[in-house]
Amino acid sequence: MEGFLYQASIYLAAAVIAVPIAARLGLGSVLGYLMAGILIGPAFGLVGQETADLQHFAEFGVVMMLFLIGLELEPRALWDMRHRLLGLGGMQVALTTLVIMGGVMAMGHQWSVGLAIGLIFALSSTAIVLQTLSEKGLMQTKGGRSAFSVLLTQDIAVIPMLALLPLLAMPGGLSSRVNEATDHSDPGLINTAAAHGDTGMSLVDGLPGWGVTLVTLAAVGAIILTGIYLTRPVFRYIHVARLREMYTALALLIVCGISFVMYLVGLSPALGAFLAGVVLANSEFRHELESDIEPFKGLLLGLFFITVGAGINFGLLFGQPFLILGLALAVIVMKGAVLYVLGLVFQLRGRNLWLFTLSLAQAGEFGFVLISFSRQQNVVPGDMTEILLLIVAMSMMITPLLFILYDFLSRRIKDADEALEPDDVDEQARIIIVGIGRFGQIINRFVRSSGYETVVLDHNLAAIQRMRQFGVKGFFGDPTRPEMLHAAGLKDARVLVAALDDPDAAVRLVTFARRERPDLHIIARARDRTQVFRLYQAGANDIVREMFDSSLRAGRYVVENMGLTEFEASELQRTFYQHDRHSVRELAALWDPDMPTVENQEYIARARELEAELETMLLSQLEDSSDSDSDRKSA
Template sequence: MSLLLLATAASGIAAGNGVATDTMLFEGAILLGVATLFVMIFRRLGLGAVLGYLIAGALVGPHGLGLVGGGESKLAFAEIGIAFLLFLVGLELHPRRLWELRRAIFGLGMAQVVVSGLILTALILATLGFSWQAALALGLPLALSSTAQVLPSLKSSGTINSPFGEKAFSILLFQDLAIVPMITIVAALSRAPADPSAPPGWQMGLYTVGAIAALVLVGRFIVNPLLRLVGRYGERELFVVVGLLVVLASAAFMHSLHLSTALGAFIAGVMLADSPYRHEIEADVEPFRLVLLGLFFLAVGMVLDVGAVMERPWLVLGLAAGLVAVKVGVLTGIARVYGMSWKAALGLGLLLSQGGEFGFLLFTQASDALLIAPEAASLFSAVVTLSMVSTPFLMLFARNLEFAPDRDGQELAGPEDAPRGSALVIGYGRFGQIVSQMLHAVDCSVTLIDKKPSQIELSERFDTKVYFGDGLRLDLLRRAGADDVKLIVYCIDDRSVDAAALRPVVEAFPNAKVLMRVFDRRQLMAIDGAGASGAVREVFESSIALGLMALEQLDIDRREIEDVEAALRHLDEVRLDAQLVDGDLSAGMDHRFQPGGSREGTSILEKLRETRRAAKLAKEEAEGEPFA
């Protein structure tokens, strides 16, 4: 990513006259309009949004109809979307989990980059007549895959945390790390005069280690305390600002050291993975990621040199097909060595068979280093773009073959394999286990679904069959038999689930009652209007249980304890109704017990006590002797 280029473009617009602003608005309207049309068409055809963005960009770009220019500058801006994507992925990976993936990152990832890069280098050297230096500068970048294409696919399918998804992510993460040595190799082979401002390779390596350490310290001692401070104010806008600040500041810091900006954003995300505000930040940053990634693929389509393709179409198509074939073969073979089944290994090869967005950057650097001609850089950029265009078709082929994530050579069973039951329990953690036990107690047949492979494996040790999948996906619920069940119970620990995520489930399966476990009243307000039949706040019920225990330890009369619980529940119900109506957490603040007494709380307690006294008096009169 070129943040410097972005800043230059932004300052040019700010300093220029109205013509620049008019052009920006006009081009933006064209891009969004054509993108909307093509994405809808390709979604309708089942080919995915990415291909729609690529075709739309190529159509309106300078090499197509010429309606929009400046593809390179838009690409530099849009690559911020990759940083946002890596940041969100980092939020889902606790540092301990990242350490557990080290073998896949530095074993599987390194093997893929080295083997694929050397084979592609040898083929270019043998067939196209380049020098070995030029072939190496072209072959190594071609070994990289598209993070911007692969990770959204893994996230949307719910397989990012499966063994299959973790292997794919590990390879992509190592590829991001490999950018530093690749830049060093190009610089070492350069025929251009040395740039005195560019740091040597060993210094970049030290910069990488130091930068990662610095980001870790900043995340722990600055960002986390800042989030706690922001959390006290409860302002949504501040979370948005802090989320954007973390992503852009970490990316800018890495860019200033000539390192991978996406890697910096990823490290920042990992440092916040155990923050209590992780879900809040994720929900705030996600819309920016979606928009910027869409713009990224539009820009990739715009920089596709259609003229270079049309001059030598068979050569470009042959090179793109060769690139995909080599990477599929290499990845399938390496994945088999690492114990994956043939089906999952071939699925991994198809998933990562395309060229990557960082190839554009490395081809430009190789051209600046006088290792390849600008025409060669344009040619291989077209090859990478065409390989990215092929990915949706390859993934469609993979889905038709029913590729599934593997688990040490075995497949995780999907819910389509489950016997049909009367209830679906989504999430089989500590909460879901208790709910499912109560359903089993009344002989209700239950299908259990969870998207965490580790939880599925743990459950099997206790002879409990749990099926793999994301229970918020309508297609998966249908395969699990949701059209015929009476009950769908969400026991997942995901505070980002809101009405927008839950409403499609309620509307798609009107015969099923939908119940939801929510974390607190904030999430309960977020799902309001989704049509769920009921929801339980985990922290509310558990805190009441502990509060009752605390009153018992103070030797409070049992009847007084019961009155306090009844009054508290009534106050909370009234307060929650006010919050739902106003959409404001501060509503109904007077309906709670406070130090020094509460008018509403005291009034309710007095009514309860009076009711209890009246009931006692009536009971005594009923049990007494009749009057003479």
């Protein structure tokens, strides 16, 4: 017991120390976990042979992650991805395998070894890539969705790969390899039986091919039917207990049970969990499942990355550093070249193309499984497997650096986009609307539908092009540039609407327009009170907080449903609105842009006084209304 507590303390302490440091330095949590593993393993030797066993347990985090991803995808969305799954994903696996196979054969190895190594390195790290895409908010980009499609295809491709590798076995030594593969004293070698499902309770061992197919289809069908028909009654059943931990237990039971069924029929548990997530995507219990599984997924994935770092054989690395690093970089370059070409073919451009290329250029955690299986089946020479394991680990460690490279390129690409030639503004109007996002679109539709002409400017080329498809003309360029505003008719305009997303750009726009046209009526969009104060000082006439009116209307619905009449609620809403406008003007005079609001004592004191005044006004208004009703009834 004390040994377990010691090891748990070591792993958790390493994560708690290293990951926040890495996140603060902008390196991401994955690199932090990997560095934590290196520190407690090769660097200080605080952990030992239990790392390989622990890795099998930690790999379950990948299964949970795919289950959660499946919950976010409806079956229709998955069907819409079929072209990318079969086309983009299938071509990536095939072409990468052939390119790396050619490189291995050029180094003097036979074709069967080259094919096996090509299959191993065709896979990318689902755990690292999806975790990083989620952290950076890139999952919903075109490049992120394409990367996800390829990763899903790769996870499916592991199944035929495991079936193909035994056919590539070299003659002799099979039984000795089986024994060698199950020897945990071999550092870095994953227990293949645990990794790909040899549980001793297989449902397909000894069956003919058609029997295996039927059992596999039956297992998949059982998962789908269970998700559709059984989960709702079970959730209702445990709801009667009203114990929060029962929901967590059921969520874990769903993931563990499905994974076990997949093991029994020789399929990837990650694939089964993903399928179950898709089936439950339309369930009313989806958010409950997400909240229950998410903490376990995060901890297990972190543990997996720590074990990868702790399992690196630095003795071999330091013995042949140029060979190992050179081969790891060669894999990344060859794989990246294939991904770049495929991205171009599938019409990825700019940031999305580089995100797709750099995020998938590494080897993946399933590579450990295939290497171990290849050694067991005598497909790859034993002295080569240690190098292959190290190449996989090193490429995974380089991945966070590839995302840093993507961030650098993304910023440069953004600058290039901004350097595009602006449109020639050949129209003028008395109303200029700057910014055609969700806020500006509604303003523009309302004003134009009321019979007034507008000129629309925006620096987002995609937004301008999308608007043109609906028959509304707009002009691309930097709307804060004086020449563009003058071309749009600033000299004769009556109203300027500043609806830009960028707060700093909006302030610059209002400042310039007020300086050029002191008589111009400027209406500006603001995100919060701080921006209201900045726009007020810049010279805006009307400032609209983007959420204020909708929130106030929602508050009116609340008090109406608490028993107030529509008239009473409307009067309270009007009073609140007028008082808030008065308060903002007063507080704007006290606001200091060079001092944090929480440190501005004069501002805080006046804000409290105004809030107390508001409460008194509203309560007094309610009492007057109540008295009036009583007088009418008595009369």
